[in-house]
Amino acid sequence: MYESGENYLETILVLKERLGNVRSIDVVRELNFSKPSVSRAVGLLKEDGYITVDEDGFLELTEKGRDKAESVYERHRILTSFLMKVANVSEETAEEDACRMEHIISQETYMGIKEFLKK
Structure with missing residues (x-):
């Protein structure tokens, strides 16, 4: 997609x-x-x-659409949080950048960021 x-x-x-x-x-x-x-x-x-x-x-x-939408939205939320906490950028910038990143980030990198934020 x-x-x-x-x-x-x-x-x-x-x-x-x-x-x-x-x-x-x-x-x-x-x-x-x-x-x-x-x-x-x-x-x-x-x-x-x-x-x-x-x-x-x-x-x-x-169901197919909801699964895809929830996956994308989760990536968006995780990336926004990561950018705000780690890169110390504003919420607005984090939201904008996360919106672009969520579509191209590899699963491996995404999972690494997600695990990093859990710690």
């Missing part, structure tokens, strides 16, 4: 926790993307079995 797809799934997960129900327009507002871009992404995620869209337009993560 591409970085953009992971970002959409993570955003849907976070919005679902915050709002209860999520529509495409909520994703548009959260990510500040155009409606056509989000519509296309939603179509692709639906086609690939990561989300469903009900008759009222609400987005739901499938």
